[in-house]
Amino acid sequence: MCLAVPGRVTEIGERDGARMAVMDFGGVVKDVCLEYLPDLAVGDYAIVHVGFALQRLDEGSARRTLALFEELGLLQEEFGDPWEAAGAAAGSGTEAEEAGR
Numbered sequence: 812m813c814l815a816v817p818g819r820v821t822e823i824g825e826r827d828g829a830r831m832a833v834m835d836f837g838g839v840v841k842d843v844c845l846e847y848l849p850d851l852a853v854g855d856y857a858i859v860h861v862g863f864a865l866q867r868l869d870e871g872s873a874r875r876t877l878a879l880f881e882e883l884g885l886l887q888e889e890f891g892d893p894w895e896a897a898g899a900a901a902g903s904g905t906e907a908e909e910a911g912r
Contacts, residue, residue, distance in 0.1 A: 815860040817873035820853050822848065834859060837877040846848065 818834035823845070830845040836859070845851050848864045856873035857864040860902065868876075 815865065817856055817868050817876050818859050818864075819870075819873065820851055820855050820857070823851070823853060832864065834864075837881055842891045 818835050818836040818841070820832045821835050821840070822833040823830070826842075831848055832843050832845050832851065833842045834841055834857075841859075842862070843857075843859050844863045846863070848857055848867060851857055851864060851867065856868045856870055858866045858868055
């Protein structure tokens with residue numbers, strides 16, 4: 812699943828000619844392109860999808876959405892370590908095979 816997740820801008824800079832931000836998604840920090848919302852400032856919240864800030868969001872809505880995503884396990888699903896997930900999937904398949912023996 813690929814969600815649009817609210818995040819808070821913690822830093823702003825430029826990389827390869829594009830306006831970029833470091834954003835905090837409930838403890839997970841990622842680089843995000845600000846080209847669609849060039850007026851975002853440090854401390855602002857925005858909805859982010861596939862690495863692009865798409866829409867400004869008020870802090871209350873952002874915090875409620877992040878809390879709900881976390882409660883549902885969607886933050887881990889969206890931002891979890893892909894190597895850890897692959898290892899868990901491989902491990903569960905092995906356990907299932909061994910249980911069937």
